[in-house]
Amino acid sequence: MSSVLLYAAITALVLYRVVYQQVRGTLLSRRALVTMPLLLVAVGGFLALEALPGASAAELGLLAADLLLLAGLGVLRSTTTTLTARDGSTFQKGSVVTIGLWALTVAVRIGVVALGTALGVTGPLTSASVALSLGLSIAVQNATTYRRIRRGGLPLADRRPAFSR
Numbered sequence: 001m002s003s004v005l006l007y008a009a010i011t012a013l014v015l016y017r018v019v020y021q022q023v024r025g026t027l028l029s030r031r032a033l034v035t036m037p038l039l040l041v042a043v044g045g046f047l048a049l050e051a052l053p054g055a056s057a058a059e060l061g062l063l064a065a066d067l068l069l070l071a072g073l074g075v076l077r078s079t080t081t082t083l084t085a086r087d088g089s090t091f092q093k094g095s096v097v098t099i100g101l102w103a104l105t106v107a108v109r110i111g112v113v114a115l116g117t118a119l120g121v122t123g124p125l126t127s128a129s130v131a132l133s134l135g136l137s138i139a140v141q142n143a144t145t146y147r148r149i150r151r152g153g154l155p156l157a158d159r160r161p162a163f164s165r
Contacts, residue, residue, distance in 0.1 A: 011130055011134060018138060022093070027090070027091055029157045037142055040135025041131075044130065051128035059123045063126070066129070074138065077141045092145065
């Protein structure tokens with residue numbers, strides 16, 4: 001039970017930080033686009049690998065479906081943000097649709113877990129993969145945003161100025 005609460009707290013913190021920054025708007029940098037998703041995927045990958053030996057084929061299939069759905073939502077979330085040049089970098093601002101897609105992202109993750117429970121597909125991999133699935137979704141969103149920045153010819157600083165954090 002304590003691990004579930006820990007995962008819930010991490011998820012809430014990450015979503016608050018990411019969603020809050022996207023809604024209020026923030027200057028982007030290469031470092032900002034890479035750091036959080038990389039950490040989440042690394043930690044989530046480690047936790048998922050630890051749970052992998054006890055995972056059933058059905059649980060692996062559920063994880064694959066979860067990762068595909070959340071990656072797709074990452075692409076969609078990126079397309080709902082506005083990107084503009086500002087202070088030598090790109091300023092990103094989300095919209096009401098971005099918030100809705102974040103809510104849908106959380107709902108899909110909960111729905112996949114609920115579906116697994118209803119089908120009797122439960123195990124340690126389901127809870128251990130929270131950071132992995134969230135990190136992958138943010139990584140795909142940020143990769144899509146980076147592609148949009150490049151295609152639009154917008155500037156991108158290596159690091160954010162101190163005042164934009």
